[in-house]
Amino acid sequence: MEGAGVRAGNHIYIHHEAGGIFNKHGIVYKNDEEGASVAYYEKSLDSIVACSLENFANGNPISLYHYGVSYLWNLMAQKGSCSTRRYVLSRQEVVQNVFYYNKHLDEVQITHQNRSECFATACTSRTPLVVENPVFPATDDSIFRVYHLSHTIHPNHLKPGDHIYAYRKLRVYSHHGIYIGRNNSGVHIVIHFTGAPGTYKSKSTAKIRRASLDEFLDGADLQLVSYHENAVEQPGISHARKSQPAAEVIKMAEYYSMNPDTWGDYHLFNNNCEHFSIFCKTGEFVGINSDIQDQTKSSCTIQ
Known part of the structure; x- marks a missing residue:
């Protein structure tokens, strides 16, 4: 040849x-x-x-x-x-x-x-985990796409920039990520903070990675975190704060996906998948202690 x-x-x-x-x-x-x-x-x-x-x-x-x-x-x-x-x-x-x-x-x-x-x-x-030319919603209407007692949502109702989660181990805890849209094959793509494939429970290998929505859910139901100034604050479910524009949310998540070593090391209470998702949504560090916050802030400039 x-x-x-x-x-x-x-x-x-x-x-x-x-x-x-x-x-x-x-x-x-x-x-x-x-x-x-x-x-x-x-x-x-x-x-x-x-x-x-x-x-x-x-x-x-x-x-x-x-x-x-x-x-x-x-x-x-x-x-x-x-x-x-x-x-x-x-x-x-x-x-x-x-x-x-x-x-x-x-x-x-x-x-x-x-x-x-x-x-x-x-x-x-493997299906490419790249979303080309996403259509960004004008505003974040996540609070209007969920119910007070249930945040379960169908994948077709997701919008780029959504903060999503799925329960693990009998709802003992939840895993969070940022939905960035569909690729050219129609597959839903998520960016999240997790361990290497095949070792998802190993936090020693945790970094910002891409995955299909099916990989992210791992058989669980899809849930949507809502953001609105007038929302009832429910940790892990609903936040009484304003989301950044979807384009900025995805820009933040994409940056750390392509530069995974610039995000701080995993810490169960101070730097986990939920902290990463909230940071992408709001630009604010929530629950991160000072040393991890300084480490992360020093590298979070989006080019």
């Missing part, structure tokens, strides 16, 4: 140099008059590397990874060359995932030793 034959969004691979047991996988994220560029996982650096197609191949033949093959073909084919899973994303969505995972490599599900293949298949399989 020559460089002219690859397209942005292609999952390609080469046989590993020096007779290694694993193929080297990458995603073509650009192919224009300047040539093709590939992103791939480099084990020695434990990071995503971008290079030209020629440098990626290093003189080796380039092969196209095949999706949607039969179980028999998959059984007989060389390991790491194909998958029975169908390629369902658009090429643009695959490229979006390349840039997303470049900043959120810890969210790639590592299922076997060939991490370059895990990275490439993650780019082609």
